[in-house]
Amino acid sequence: MPYKKHSLIDDFEISTKVLGLGINGKVVECISRTTRKKYALKILLDSPKSRREVSLHLKAKHCPQIVEVSDVYENSYGGEKCLLIVMEKMEGGELFQRIQEKTEGGLASFTEREAAEIMNEICSAVYFLHKRNIAHRDLKPENLLYTTKGKHSILKLTDFGFAKETVNEGLSLQTPCYTPYYVAPEVLGSSAYDKSCDIWSLGVIMYILLCGFPPFYSNTGLAISPGMKKRIRTGQYEFPDPEWKNISLSAKDLIRGMLNVNAESRLTIEQVMGNEWICKFSNVPQTPLFTGKLLREGEENWTEVQEEMTRSLATMRVDYERINIKSLDFSNNSLLDKRRNKKAK
Structure with a gap:
């Protein structure tokens, strides 16, 4: 797609609404x-x-599970030379927001089958990228947005700010780009890594979809603590009751395959897409999940955590000493308190 040189304002009105x-x-x-x-x-x-x-976003423009780019302009904006990317507007909100809205008031439950269908959509986007040797490197619910086509809602992946092409299928990625909740253990080190880091992130997303809280989290006010890093590197997580009691063994086995600390033994996207829990999602049991309830209960905390993640991300390409992260010790953190109390018992 050739970049347009004339002023974007000739073609569009720019709103003050920040999306x-x-x-x-x-x-x-x-x-x-x-x-x-x-x-x-x-x-x-x-x-x-x-x-x-x-460039990488445009390479994915023909995938129905990836947000479509309509035009790109080379303009000056605010006195700076900028690239202005015009994309389809995703009116349906973020993934977690949709789950909370669906289950609000207890009128409907979010089920394991719905989680499997969502994972099928997300994995389809990752499959498209990995077949083209593109690692997204920032898979997380905030980058998964809904749009409506007729009577159907479609989930799409966006934000290629961390995306990078891999070289000859080899270990070619070295920059420590990540969001702490979803980071693969190999990305935390100084060695090179490959696009399998996306599979780990998929495992974390699937875990949260099925229970409403993450498998790895910080017990301190830091966005990512030494203890959290250790648990990620060693793969220390659990499937605690009651949230996981009725979830199928096949779902847990799939998560184990994606959250394998050994990147070489971790499932590939082809293996994930071929798993029956993913490719035959309509056969997955409609087991009611705790996800919607826990996401709603932790909504205030989740917003705080997302803000911390954003601040943490900002430090990754500037100065690590410039950002002060608010401590969760001084906030009401119901989800993490629940997990801590279980650990203490």
Whole structure:
């Protein structure tokens, strides 16, 4: 796709409505002057890193599970040379938000079968990328957004700010890009790693989908603590009752295969897609899950944690000493308190 040189304002009205904050830039709403259709506009300072993000996102433009890029403009914005990415606007909200809305008031439950269908959609996006030797490196629920097509809701992956091409299927990734909850153990070290880091993140997402809390978390106010790093590196997590009591063994086995600390033994995306829990999701039992309830109970805490993750991400490409992270010890943290109490018993 050739970048457009004329002013984006000739074609779009830029709204003051902020839709989100990506790794490298903010996302605002814009409206086509001819069709009045609303789009999402991502504003990036022009740099090799930004051009890589745009290039890799464009390589995935034909995947139905990845947010579509409509146009890219080279403009000056706020006195800086920028790349302006016009994307489809995802009206349906984030993944966790949708689950909370569905289960609000206890009128409906979120089931294991629905979790399997969601994982099928997410894995389809990752499969498309991995077949093209692209590692996303920032798979997390905040980057999974819904749109509506007719009567159907479609889940799509966005934000290629950390994405990178792998070289000859080898170990070619070295930059420590991650969101702490979803980081693979090999990314925490100084050695090179490959796109299997995405499979670990998929395992973490699947775990949270099935119970409402993460398998690895910090017991301190840090975004990622030494203890959390140790548990990630050694694969120390549990399937505690009552949240996991009725969940199928096949789901737990699939998570174990994705959360294998040995990257070489970890499942590939082809193996994940071929797993019956994923590819035959309509046969997965409709077991009611605790997910919606726990996400709602921890909504305030989850927002705080997301903010901490954002601040932590900001330090990864600047100065680690410049960011002060708010301590969770001074906030009401019901989900982590529950896990801590269980550990203490």
